[in-house]
Amino acid sequence: MTQSVESQLADGRALLADDLVAVETILASFITGKRHCADNAEVSLLAEWMEQFLAGGKRFRPLMCCTGWRTAGGQGTIPEAVASVAASLELFHTFALIHDDVMDGSATRRGRPTVHRHIAGLHSDHRDPNQFGTSAAILVGDLAFGWSYDLLDACALHPAQSDTVRQLLVDMRTETITGQYLDLLSTGRPVQATATALRIARFKTAKYTVERPLQAGVVLAGGDETVLGVCSDYGVALGEAFQLRDELLGVFGSPDSTGKSTLDDLSDGKPTVLMAIAYQRASASQRGRLDTLIGDGALDERDAIEVRDILIATGAAAAVEEMITTRYQRALEAVDSAALQPIGMTLLRQLANDAIERLQ
Amino acid sequence: MTQSVESQLADGRALLADDLVAVETILASFITGKRHCADNAEVSLLAEWMEQFLAGGKRFRPLMCCTGWRTAGGQGTIPEAVASVAASLELFHTFALIHDDVMDGSATRRGRPTVHRHIAGLHSDHRDPNQFGTSAAILVGDLAFGWSYDLLDACALHPAQSDTVRQLLVDMRTETITGQYLDLLSTGRPVQATATALRIARFKTAKYTVERPLQAGVVLAGGDETVLGVCSDYGVALGEAFQLRDELLGVFGSPDSTGKSTLDDLSDGKPTVLMAIAYQRASASQRGRLDTLIGDGALDERDAIEVRDILIATGAAAAVEEMITTRYQRALEAVDSAALQPIGMTLLRQLANDAIERLQ
Numbered sequence: 001m002t003q004s005v006e007s008q009l010a011d012g013r014a015l016l017a018d019d020l021v022a023v024e025t026i027l028a029s030f031i032t033g034k035r036h037c038a039d040n041a042e043v044s045l046l047a048e049w050m051e052q053f054l055a056g057g058k059r060f061r062p063l064m065c066c067t068g069w070r071t072a073g074g075q076g077t078i079p080e081a082v083a084s085v086a087a088s089l090e091l092f093h094t095f096a097l098i099h100d101d102v103m104d105g106s107a108t109r110r111g112r113p114t115v116h117r118h119i120a121g122l123h124s125d126h127r128d129p130n131q132f133g134t135s136a137a138i139l140v141g142d143l144a145f146g147w148s149y150d151l152l153d154a155c156a157l158h159p160a161q162s163d164t165v166r167q168l169l170v171d172m173r174t175e176t177i178t179g180q181y182l183d184l185l186s187t188g189r190p191v192q193a194t195a196t197a198l199r200i201a202r203f204k205t206a207k208y209t210v211e212r213p214l215q216a217g218v219v220l221a222g223g224d225e226t227v228l229g230v231c232s233d234y235g236v237a238l239g240e241a242f243q244l245r246d247e248l249l250g251v252f253g254s255p256d257s258t259g260k261s262t263l264d265d266l267s268d269g270k271p272t273v274l275m276a277i278a279y280q281r282a283s284a285s286q287r288g289r290l291d292t293l294i295g296d297g298a299l300d301e302r303d304a305i306e307v308r309d310i311l312i313a314t315g316a317a318a319a320v321e322e323m324i325t326t327r328y329q330r331a332l333e334a335v336d337s338a339a340l341q342p343i344g345m346t347l348l349r350q351l352a353n354d355a356i357e358r359l360q
Numbered sequence: 361m362t363q364s365v366e367s368q369l370a371d372g373r374a375l376l377a378d379d380l381v382a383v384e385t386i387l388a389s390f391i392t393g394k395r396h397c398a399d400n401a402e403v404s405l406l407a408e409w410m411e412q413f414l415a416g417g418k419r420f421r422p423l424m425c426c427t428g429w430r431t432a433g434g435q436g437t438i439p440e441a442v443a444s445v446a447a448s449l450e451l452f453h454t455f456a457l458i459h460d461d462v463m464d465g466s467a468t469r470r471g472r473p474t475v476h477r478h479i480a481g482l483h484s485d486h487r488d489p490n491q492f493g494t495s496a497a498i499l500v501g502d503l504a505f506g507w508s509y510d511l512l513d514a515c516a517l518h519p520a521q522s523d524t525v526r527q528l529l530v531d532m533r534t535e536t537i538t539g540q541y542l543d544l545l546s547t548g549r550p551v552q553a554t555a556t557a558l559r560i561a562r563f564k565t566a567k568y569t570v571e572r573p574l575q576a577g578v579v580l581a582g583g584d585e586t587v588l589g590v591c592s593d594y595g596v597a598l599g600e601a602f603q604l605r606d607e608l609l610g611v612f613g614s615p616d617s618t619g620k621s622t623l624d625d626l627s628d629g630k631p632t633v634l635m636a637i638a639y640q641r642a643s644a645s646q647r648g649r650l651d652t653l654i655g656d657g658a659l660d661e662r663d664a665i666e667v668r669d670i671l672i673a674t675g676a677a678a679a680v681e682e683m684i685t686t687r688y689q690r691a692l693e694a695v696d697s698a699a700l701q702p703i704g705m706t707l708l709r710q711l712a713n714d715a716i717e718r719l720q
Contacts (some may be wrong), residue, residue, distance in 0.1 A: 042538045102494035135463035135544050146533050149509050173506050178402045184495050188487030293623030
């Protein structure tokens with residue numbers, strides 16, 4: 001007797017919801033344990049800022065890890081070791097985002113002040129509140145980075161799995177740092193080659209957000225090379241689509257739902273695929289306007305409207321929508337290419353759908 | 361037949377010199393391996409900056425780790441696992457210093473531009489070279505942080521030792537971050553309580569520079585609780601002395617030999633024990649001058665001379681010298697308190713001597 005897709009999906013979603021509850025429990029008790037263990041007011045304070053930041057996260061990477069585990073055959077209640085790896089990914093992400101916001105000098109994240117801004121606000125009597133906020137945020141990030149490894153060390157993983165998972169996470173870390181460096185290098189003078197912009201998206205987001213977390217889950221379920229390969233193809237395609245959607249939302253989205261300003265990417269001159277295509281297709285006068293406006297720290301909403309018009313008029317926005325669709329299809333083809341667990345296939349398809357259409 | 365102290369010392373020094381050669385070899389081949397493995401130009405570049413920075417280090421923490429190992433009975437050629445842990449400490453230190461320099465906005469370190477300044481200099485055509493240099497330096501630090509754990513993971517340590525060493529290094533990391541946070545919090549408004557300044561010194565330097573690296577070496581040689589206890593007492597005492605010497609050198613030293621400006625600590629308003637004592641002993645007019653000068657970003661050599669005069673006139677400099685001597689003696693008493701390996705006792709005594717009297 002085969003289960004209907006709807007019923008599989010309902011079951012899958014319920015299981016993943018339970019998985020994420022397990023992840024949440026581990027995160028909370030791990031951080032409480034760390035605070036207790038350090039037994040000093042300073043670590044407690046840094047941990048408090050970390051937890052406030054963590055509270056706003058979507059847990060996308062833990063979700064991918066748990067999905068990978070179920071895709072490769074994991075059944076029933078999620079084992080603590082798997083939930084711990086998923087929680088460790090969220091701590092790593094916390095580190096990456098806090099440092100990212102420091103590097104970009106971003107003011108808001110998840111609809112609230114970024115960690116460095118929040119701390120600066122609390123220390124307005126400091127000689128240099130901004131410098132203090134930035135420095136303390138770097139430390140909160142460093143602490144989260146270290147704790148993500150401690151949480152991994154505390155997992156009772158099978159030695160063979162442990163080595164493979166660690167190698168995946170090492171690769172993920174290297175890829176994330178590489179992507180971030182490329183991003184820094186190009187910010188302020190947007191790249192004009194789509195290939196370069198896509199390379200940044202791949203390193204900075206695709207591998208880190210989807211491919212590696214998914215693969216970690218697959219390894220933990222004892223999945224074979226075939227499943228790993230499927231998850232890699234799926235992960236890179238979906239991750240790129242995710243990043244491209246993020247680029248569109250970063251300019252055209254609603255700050256109320258994204259939690260981010262729609263001016264930042266433009267005023268920072270972020271090296272997006274969207275902008276690379278716009279440059280390629282722009283007329284001389286449009287290009288001149290982009291040169292003036294993109295990367296202008298004082299860019300305002302009126303300027304942003306002008307840029308949005310150019311992005312639409314050149315067809316860049318539509319081209320990016322098309323790239324998202326192509327990648328969405330590529331992700332689905334990867335899912336169909338091998339005999340995965342039915343529940344896994346259903347979940348991967350649905351997650352692809354959610355990620356592409358997400359409004360926030 | 362007992363060996364003379366001189367001959368023991370010569371033997372001990374020769375062994376430690378060999379140990380450090382082994383550490384150097386591991387560091388170089390590990391980083392080369394990492395560059396090769398990542399196989400991308402960005403990681404290669406970040407690693408190059410890391411290596412340039414590493415080249416100027418004194419390897420004090422690896423030295424302490426190797427000394428701990430020999431103190432607890434390690435003999436002959438140092439095992440690769442021990443040298444790897446020592447090398448991992450140096451990578452962790454690289455991370456800590458690079459981030460520290462970013463937080464302090466320091467211009468020079470080890471007689472050369474700090475990493476963020478160096479990178480900013482290479483990218484003078486970037487829209488904001490300073491911001492770029494700072495961000496890229498944060499990434500170099502993050503990479504070194506991650507690699508210090510990877511190097512540890514790659515060590516073939518005995519499981520029981522592995523857990524204990526990891527816990528020591530976790531404690532060390534927490535202590536370092538705590539000390540750094542306390543330092544940030546007090547910088548710009550120097551603490552006026554000696555106890556608070558000493559707490560910062562203990563967290564930021566003593567445990568991190570001496571106690572934990574030494575204990576890691578002891579654990580790797582299978583040393584017992586007695587040796588660990590001796591190394592803790594010795595380490596904290598010597599580490600504090602080391603930090604106090606650093607405070608004096610930071611104001612009275614020669615930049616040629618310290619590699620650092622003698623104005624930075626004063627213009628930053630670093631929360632040193634030296635300054636806490638000066639404040640306590642200052643007359644109303646001296647205190648008024650300190651309030652004006654300390655933490656003044658524009659402080660010049662003439663102002664520094666005036667501060668030095670106050671530090672001498674109040675007796676603060678002499679009091680710190682006395683505190684160094686007390687701690688030096690306490691370190692030696694710890695060494696004498698238990699039956700350690702003769703070569704270990706000789707080395708610990710000599711290292712204490714070197715550290716206290718170091719001119720750089």
